[in-house]
Amino acid sequence: MAHPTQLGFQDAASPVMEELLSFHDHALMIVFLISTLVLYIIIAMVSTTLTNKFILDSQEIEIVWTILPAIILILIALPSLRILYLMDEINDPHITIKAVGHQWYWSYEYTDYEDLAFDSYMTSTQDLNPGEFRLLETDHRMVIPQESPIRILVSAEDVLHSWAVPSLGIKMDAVPGRLNQTAFIILRPGVFYGQCSEICGANHSFMPIVIETVPLDAFENWSTLVLEEA
Structure with missing residues (x-):
């Protein structure tokens, strides 16, 4: 059960919950990396010459910020779908x-x-x-x-x-x-x-x-x- 001032999840008592906790940590790390990268870019654009027109109109940057989110979505979607299939699987219940x-x-x-x-x-x-x-x-x-x-x-x-x-x-x-x-x-x-x-x-x-x-x-x-x- 939950405890006062508890911030995390309850201890897992089933294999599915163990998988959900692992997926939560996996997704949280991706969110942390995205937030760090976005914050770094914002600070760099404010404090340096990255805001010149050659950077803002760069074809290479447009390719990166199109491909990178697609990779991130794949890294989240694959383990998520795996857990969904595990949760739907019912094998000869006792x-x-x-x-x-x-x-x-x-x-x-x-x-x-x-x-x-x-x-x-x-x-x-x-x-x-x-x-x-x-x-x-x-x-x-x-x-x-x-x-x-x-x-x-x-x-x-x-x-x-x-x-x-x-x-x-x-x-x-x-x-x-x-x-x-x-x-x-x-x-x-x-x-x-x-x-x-x-x-x-x-x-x-x-x-x-x-x-x-x-x-x-x-x-x-x-x-x-x-x-x-x-």
Whole structure:
């Protein structure tokens, strides 16, 4: 989760988020180099004789400032397209979960299990246990096994919502009457927080997302317990 005064991204918990962080650093370095070059040229033109008509009308300069931006765009576009294809790739998921947005909570259906479904409401402040986070904790967490391909089907019952978990690099719109899908793998056990990222009404900020990753045997014990309670 994010921390007070934090300036950077949350720690990556999935391969896709690791790729996104690398691409961010790559693009930021290109932006830094462009800004430095443009600033240098502006200072040089103001303080030297570079502003004479032979420089401003130079064919060589026109060629450079046409080819250079094209090269920069290629350096940004190629890794960007690679990540887009990685995010769309869904290879034989071990578990498929349907996340449905409501005003204002999420419901989850484990489609590979019969009757394994529950609603996830935000835990009110007075019900929080020590160590739990205000406005981020829920009464039922979405529990999944670690290092397992997970497919998420995202939809909504009433208005537009958005299922977003920053540390996983996921932000998928939940549209009424439509199923959107994405996939991810969480590399380590832990608890990961997200929130609805679409302005969906008065209580938009009170429908958090909590994902807990556990070893496979712990997940099987959890699913058996939930089914017995149902």
